[in-house]
Amino acid sequence: MIEIKEVTQSYVKGKNVIENMSLKVEDGVVFGFLGPNGAGKTTTIDMITGIVKIDQGDIFIDGKSITKYPMAAKSRFGFVPDSPDVFEKLTGLEYLNFIGDVYGVDAKTRLERTSKLAKEFGMYENLKDRIQSYSHGMKQKLLIISVLLHNPKNWILDEPMTGLDPQTSHTLKELMKQHAAQGNTVFFSTHVLEVAEKICDKIAIIDCGKIIFVGTIDELHQKLNSTESLEESFLKMIGGNEE
Numbered sequence: 001m002i003e004i005k006e007v008t009q010s011y012v013k014g015k016n017v018i019e020n021m022s023l024k025v026e027d028g029v030v031f032g033f034l035g036p037n038g039a040g041k042t043t044t045i046d047m048i049t050g051i052v053k054i055d056q057g058d059i060f061i062d063g064k065s066i067t068k069y070p071m072a073a074k075s076r077f078g079f080v081p082d083s084p085d086v087f088e089k090l091t092g093l094e095y096l097n098f099i100g101d102v103y104g105v106d107a108k109t110r111l112e113r114t115s116k117l118a119k120e121f122g123m124y125e126n127l128k129d130r131i132q133s134y135s136h137g138m139k140q141k142l143l144i145i146s147v148l149l150h151n152p153k154n155w156i157l158d159e160p161m162t163g164l165d166p167q168t169s170h171t172l173k174e175l176m177k178q179h180a181a182q183g184n185t186v187f188f189s190t191h192v193l194e195v196a197e198k199i200c201d202k203i204a205i206i207d208c209g210k211i212i213f214v215g216t217i218d219e220l221h222q223k224l225n226s227t228e229s230l231e232e233s234f235l236k237m238i239g240g241n242e243e
């Protein structure tokens with residue numbers, strides 16, 4: 001579970017990028033975080049993961065404050081950032097072993113999961129190569145595998161489908177649904193509304209640093225008196241917010 005409580009953040013003094021935001025991402029749901037470019041999705045995710053400072057308020061991962069107990073909070077989630085830039089000089093396998101060491105994954109589990117996941121994501125042959133030789137999508141797959149390797153309760157992903165081929169994207173969507181169905185938390189940002197429509201149990205829409213909707217996609221349609229697609233409702237919601 002992820003709880004954002006009355007959080008405000010500004011990169012530049014006097015200009016709030018996130019304004020008094022509260023949001024609860026419950027266990028057992030795939031939760032989509034939608035919003036236009038520059039709305040504050042990455043900033044929010046970077047605050048949840050402890051990368052960007054929180055000016056006011058706090059964020060809790062399974063009840064552990066990311067500001068007060070960062071180690072405890074960080075051990076409870078896995079994060080796939082929007083740009084998959086990792087230690088380029090390591091091989092894929094060295095990187096996965098490093099992550100295994102950091103999260104204390106035992107040798108047997110590590111071997112089993114690495115081999116299963118690498119095959120599932122078509123990366124088995126590439127693990128011996130240096131990360132610098134990987135394509136964008138391959139780096140992204142390695143990051144996804146590294147999160148699944150330590151199998152945290154909370155998955156946090158910033159635009160995870162970008163750059164993935166259709167088969168990998170399908171595999172990832174299935175894994176996200178399975179993880180949530182097992183009572184875990186999956187929180188991800190996306191611009192691909194068809195993906196959100198297919199896999200999200202719940203969504204939040206953020207615009208100009210403020211949450212303007214939280215609920216199911218059906219509830220969004222009802223709110224807007226719309227029977228149409230998520231795209232139609234999303235555009236209505238964002239349009240309405242600007243007026």
Ligand SMILES: Nc1ncnc2c1ncn2[C@@H]1O[C@H](COP(=O)(O)OP(=O)(O)OP(=O)(O)O)[C@@H](O)[C@H]1O
Nearest residue numbers: 011012017035036037038039040041042043044191
């Ligand atoms: N390091 C930074 N320094 C100053 N301003 C920043 C910084 N990072 C982001 N911003 C600003 O914060 C706002 C929110 O940016 P953010 O990256 O969170 O948006 P986003 O919703 O993830 O957008 P996108 O859909 O394009 O990824 C934008 O106005 C952006 O210019």
Ligand SMILES: [Mg+2]
Nearest residue numbers: 041042043082
């Ligand atoms: Mg972003």
